[in-house]
Amino acid sequence: MIELFNGEQWEQEAILEKMKDDDFYYGHLGKYALSSSACKQILDSPKQYHYITKYGQQETSSLNIGRLVHLMALEPHRMEEINVVDVQSRATKAFKEAPSGSITQKEYSEAQRISDALLRNEKALSFFAGCDFEVPAIGMIGDLPFRAKADMYDRSENFICDLKTTSDLKAFEISARKYSYDLQAAIYCELFGVEPERFIFIVIDKGSLDVGIYTIKPSFVERGKKKLQEAISLYKQFFIEGEDLDSYTIIGELE
Secondary structure, eight states: OEEOTTSOEEOHHHHHHHTTSHIIIIIIHHHHSBOHHHHHHHHHOHHHHHHHHHHOOOOOHHHHHHHHHHHHHHOGGGGGGOOEESOSOTTSHHHHTSOTTOEEHHHHHHHHHHHHHHHTOHHHHHTTTTOEEEEEEEEEETTEEEEEEEEEEETTTTEEEEEEEESOGGGHHHHHHHTTHHHHHHHHHHHHTOOGGGEEEEEEETTTOOEEEEEOOHHHHHHHHHHHHHHHHHHIIIIISOOOGGGOOOOOOOO
Protein backbone atom coordinates (compact mmCIF):
# COMPACT_ATOMS: atom_id res chain seq x y z
CA MET A 1 0.00 0.00 0.00
CA ILE A 2 1.27 3.47 -0.95
CA GLU A 3 0.30 6.34 1.37
CA LEU A 4 0.82 9.84 -0.03
CA PHE A 5 1.54 12.96 2.00
CA ASN A 6 -2.11 14.04 1.81
CA GLY A 7 -3.24 10.77 3.40
CA GLU A 8 -4.43 9.08 0.18
CA GLN A 9 -3.84 5.34 0.15
CA TRP A 10 -3.35 3.50 -3.13
CA GLU A 11 -2.85 -0.06 -4.18
CA GLN A 12 0.47 -0.12 -6.05
CA GLU A 13 -0.93 -1.43 -9.33
CA ALA A 14 -3.70 1.16 -9.32
CA ILE A 15 -1.38 4.11 -8.75
CA LEU A 16 1.15 2.84 -11.31
CA GLU A 17 -1.61 2.87 -13.92
CA LYS A 18 -2.63 6.39 -12.88
CA MET A 19 1.01 7.52 -13.10
CA LYS A 20 0.91 7.13 -16.87
CA ASP A 21 -1.00 10.45 -16.83
CA ASP A 22 1.59 13.26 -16.78
CA ASP A 23 -0.76 15.65 -14.99
CA PHE A 24 -1.09 13.16 -12.14
CA TYR A 25 2.59 12.18 -12.13
CA TYR A 26 4.07 15.67 -12.24
CA GLY A 27 1.19 17.61 -10.71
CA HIS A 28 -0.49 15.55 -7.98
CA LEU A 29 2.49 13.38 -7.08
CA GLY A 30 4.78 16.38 -7.41
CA LYS A 31 3.07 17.70 -4.27
CA TYR A 32 2.32 14.50 -2.40
CA ALA A 33 5.36 12.26 -3.05
CA LEU A 34 9.11 12.73 -3.24
CA SER A 35 11.41 12.12 -6.22
CA SER A 36 15.07 12.46 -7.06
CA SER A 37 14.55 16.05 -8.25
CA ALA A 38 12.63 16.87 -5.04
CA CYS A 39 15.46 15.43 -2.94
CA LYS A 40 18.01 17.50 -4.85
CA GLN A 41 15.97 20.62 -4.09
CA ILE A 42 15.73 19.69 -0.41
CA LEU A 43 19.47 19.13 -0.20
CA ASP A 44 20.10 22.49 -1.88
CA SER A 45 17.60 24.20 0.42
CA PRO A 46 14.38 23.04 2.13
CA LYS A 47 13.13 26.59 1.51
CA GLN A 48 13.67 26.17 -2.23
CA TYR A 49 11.80 22.85 -2.21
CA HIS A 50 8.89 24.45 -0.32
CA TYR A 51 8.72 27.36 -2.77
CA ILE A 52 8.88 25.17 -5.90
CA THR A 53 6.27 22.76 -4.53
CA LYS A 54 3.94 25.66 -3.76
CA TYR A 55 4.47 27.88 -6.82
CA GLY A 56 6.08 25.64 -9.45
CA GLN A 57 9.50 25.75 -11.10
CA GLN A 58 10.38 28.42 -13.62
CA GLU A 59 11.13 26.92 -17.02
CA THR A 60 14.48 27.61 -18.64
CA SER A 61 15.66 27.06 -22.18
CA SER A 62 18.06 24.36 -20.91
CA LEU A 63 15.24 22.47 -19.18
CA ASN A 64 13.10 22.74 -22.31
CA ILE A 65 15.83 21.40 -24.58
CA GLY A 66 16.40 18.40 -22.32
CA ARG A 67 12.67 17.64 -22.14
CA LEU A 68 12.28 17.98 -25.91
CA VAL A 69 15.22 15.67 -26.63
CA HIS A 70 13.59 13.04 -24.41
CA LEU A 71 10.30 13.37 -26.29
CA MET A 72 11.86 13.34 -29.75
CA ALA A 73 14.11 10.36 -29.02
CA LEU A 74 11.82 8.25 -26.83
CA GLU A 75 8.23 9.35 -27.50
CA PRO A 76 8.21 11.10 -30.90
CA HIS A 77 4.44 10.61 -31.26
CA ARG A 78 3.94 13.01 -28.36
CA MET A 79 5.56 15.91 -30.22
CA GLU A 80 2.12 16.49 -31.73
CA GLU A 81 1.11 17.80 -28.30
CA ILE A 82 3.76 20.55 -28.38
CA ASN A 83 2.87 23.97 -29.77
CA VAL A 84 5.81 25.45 -31.67
CA VAL A 85 5.84 29.23 -32.13
CA ASP A 86 7.78 30.41 -35.18
CA VAL A 87 10.04 32.82 -33.28
CA GLN A 88 13.64 32.65 -32.10
CA SER A 89 13.11 34.16 -28.64
CA ARG A 90 10.69 33.77 -25.75
CA ALA A 91 10.89 37.54 -25.31
CA THR A 92 8.85 38.19 -28.47
CA LYS A 93 5.23 39.38 -28.36
CA ALA A 94 4.07 36.36 -30.38
CA PHE A 95 5.54 33.92 -27.88
CA LYS A 96 4.19 35.75 -24.85
CA GLU A 97 0.71 35.49 -26.37
CA ALA A 98 1.12 31.77 -27.15
CA PRO A 99 -0.54 29.06 -25.02
CA SER A 100 1.25 27.90 -21.88
CA GLY A 101 3.76 25.12 -22.54
CA SER A 102 4.69 26.41 -25.99
CA ILE A 103 8.26 26.35 -27.30
CA THR A 104 10.14 28.48 -29.78
CA GLN A 105 11.18 27.32 -33.24
CA LYS A 106 14.79 27.81 -32.10
CA GLU A 107 14.28 25.40 -29.17
CA TYR A 108 12.56 22.87 -31.44
CA SER A 109 15.37 22.98 -34.02
CA GLU A 110 18.08 22.67 -31.37
CA ALA A 111 16.38 19.66 -29.75
CA GLN A 112 15.89 18.03 -33.14
CA ARG A 113 19.57 18.49 -34.00
CA ILE A 114 20.54 16.76 -30.73
CA SER A 115 18.00 13.93 -30.85
CA ASP A 116 18.82 13.17 -34.50
CA ALA A 117 22.50 12.78 -33.58
CA LEU A 118 21.60 10.46 -30.72
CA LEU A 119 19.41 8.29 -32.94
CA ARG A 120 22.26 7.91 -35.45
CA ASN A 121 24.54 6.41 -32.81
CA GLU A 122 24.42 2.62 -33.15
CA LYS A 123 25.85 1.91 -29.70
CA ALA A 124 23.22 4.07 -28.04
CA LEU A 125 20.45 2.56 -30.17
CA SER A 126 21.50 -0.95 -29.18
CA PHE A 127 20.23 -0.21 -25.66
CA PHE A 128 16.81 0.86 -26.95
CA ALA A 129 15.93 -2.66 -28.12
CA GLY A 130 13.64 -4.45 -25.70
CA CYS A 131 13.04 -1.36 -23.59
CA ASP A 132 9.78 0.28 -22.63
CA PHE A 133 9.97 4.07 -22.40
CA GLU A 134 8.91 6.38 -19.55
CA VAL A 135 8.12 3.56 -17.13
CA PRO A 136 6.84 4.71 -13.71
CA ALA A 137 7.66 3.21 -10.32
CA ILE A 138 6.55 4.10 -6.80
CA GLY A 139 7.31 2.82 -3.33
CA MET A 140 7.94 3.73 0.29
CA ILE A 141 11.51 4.62 1.30
CA GLY A 142 12.12 5.60 4.92
CA ASP A 143 8.32 5.55 5.43
CA LEU A 144 7.94 8.25 2.77
CA PRO A 145 6.37 7.89 -0.71
CA PHE A 146 8.82 8.12 -3.61
CA ARG A 147 8.11 8.22 -7.34
CA ALA A 148 10.35 7.70 -10.36
CA LYS A 149 10.04 7.35 -14.10
CA ALA A 150 12.70 5.41 -16.01
CA ASP A 151 13.54 6.79 -19.45
CA MET A 152 14.16 3.24 -20.69
CA TYR A 153 13.45 0.04 -18.78
CA ASP A 154 14.03 -3.49 -20.00
CA ARG A 155 11.66 -5.58 -17.88
CA SER A 156 13.04 -8.95 -18.96
CA GLU A 157 16.64 -7.96 -18.20
CA ASN A 158 15.74 -5.65 -15.27
CA PHE A 159 17.89 -2.95 -16.84
CA ILE A 160 17.56 0.86 -16.75
CA CYS A 161 18.97 3.44 -19.19
CA ASP A 162 18.74 7.11 -18.29
CA LEU A 163 19.14 9.76 -20.99
CA LYS A 164 21.02 12.96 -20.19
CA THR A 165 22.10 16.03 -22.16
CA THR A 166 25.21 17.97 -21.22
CA SER A 167 27.15 21.01 -22.34
CA ASP A 168 30.49 19.25 -21.72
CA LEU A 169 30.63 15.48 -22.12
CA LYS A 170 34.24 15.28 -20.97
CA ALA A 171 33.19 16.78 -17.62
CA PHE A 172 30.19 14.48 -17.17
CA GLU A 173 31.72 12.75 -14.15
CA ILE A 174 31.87 16.16 -12.44
CA SER A 175 28.34 16.97 -13.59
CA ALA A 176 27.09 13.65 -12.20
CA ARG A 177 28.28 14.75 -8.76
CA LYS A 178 27.13 18.34 -9.13
CA TYR A 179 23.59 17.41 -10.18
CA SER A 180 23.38 14.40 -7.83
CA TYR A 181 22.86 11.75 -10.47
CA ASP A 182 24.16 9.35 -7.80
CA LEU A 183 21.08 10.21 -5.73
CA GLN A 184 18.83 9.54 -8.73
CA ALA A 185 20.52 6.19 -9.35
CA ALA A 186 20.08 5.19 -5.69
CA ILE A 187 16.34 5.94 -5.78
CA TYR A 188 15.79 4.22 -9.12
CA CYS A 189 17.74 1.12 -8.13
CA GLU A 190 15.65 0.90 -4.96
CA LEU A 191 12.24 1.43 -6.59
CA PHE A 192 12.89 -0.79 -9.63
CA GLY A 193 14.93 -3.40 -7.75
CA VAL A 194 17.86 -2.91 -10.15
CA GLU A 195 21.48 -3.66 -9.27
CA PRO A 196 23.98 -0.81 -9.94
CA GLU A 197 25.62 -2.74 -12.80
CA ARG A 198 22.21 -2.84 -14.54
CA PHE A 199 21.91 0.97 -14.65
CA ILE A 200 23.58 3.15 -17.30
CA PHE A 201 23.56 6.76 -18.40
CA ILE A 202 23.40 7.59 -22.11
CA VAL A 203 24.69 11.15 -22.47
CA ILE A 204 24.78 13.45 -25.49
CA ASP A 205 26.80 16.64 -25.73
CA LYS A 206 24.57 19.50 -26.92
CA GLY A 207 27.50 21.19 -28.64
CA SER A 208 29.71 18.53 -30.21
CA LEU A 209 26.88 15.94 -30.44
CA ASP A 210 29.27 13.31 -29.07
CA VAL A 211 27.54 10.44 -27.27
CA GLY A 212 28.80 8.87 -24.05
CA ILE A 213 27.71 5.65 -22.35
CA TYR A 214 28.47 5.48 -18.64
CA THR A 215 28.10 2.48 -16.35
CA ILE A 216 28.07 3.03 -12.59
CA LYS A 217 29.84 1.36 -9.69
CA PRO A 218 28.21 0.26 -6.41
CA SER A 219 30.16 3.07 -4.71
CA PHE A 220 28.30 5.60 -6.91
CA VAL A 221 24.96 4.31 -5.62
CA GLU A 222 26.24 4.16 -2.03
CA ARG A 223 27.15 7.83 -2.24
CA GLY A 224 23.65 8.49 -3.54
CA LYS A 225 22.12 6.55 -0.65
CA LYS A 226 23.89 8.82 1.82
CA LYS A 227 22.42 11.86 0.05
CA LEU A 228 19.01 10.16 0.07
CA GLN A 229 19.13 9.62 3.84
CA GLU A 230 20.17 13.24 4.34
CA ALA A 231 17.26 14.46 2.19
CA ILE A 232 14.80 12.22 4.06
CA SER A 233 16.10 13.54 7.38
CA LEU A 234 15.69 17.17 6.25
CA TYR A 235 12.21 16.48 4.90
CA LYS A 236 11.07 14.94 8.18
CA GLN A 237 12.69 17.73 10.18
CA PHE A 238 10.98 20.60 8.36
CA PHE A 239 7.85 19.12 6.77
CA ILE A 240 6.72 16.44 9.23
CA GLU A 241 8.12 17.50 12.60
CA GLY A 242 7.35 21.10 11.68
CA GLU A 243 10.61 22.87 12.46
CA ASP A 244 10.46 26.50 11.29
CA LEU A 245 11.96 26.82 7.80
CA ASP A 246 13.36 30.21 8.76
CA SER A 247 15.61 28.41 11.23
CA TYR A 248 17.37 26.56 8.37
CA THR A 249 20.97 27.78 8.37
CA ILE A 250 24.05 26.70 6.43
CA ILE A 251 27.11 26.57 8.67
CA GLY A 252 30.58 26.62 7.17
CA GLU A 253 34.15 27.73 7.65
CA LEU A 254 36.31 29.58 5.16
CA GLU A 255 40.07 29.30 4.95
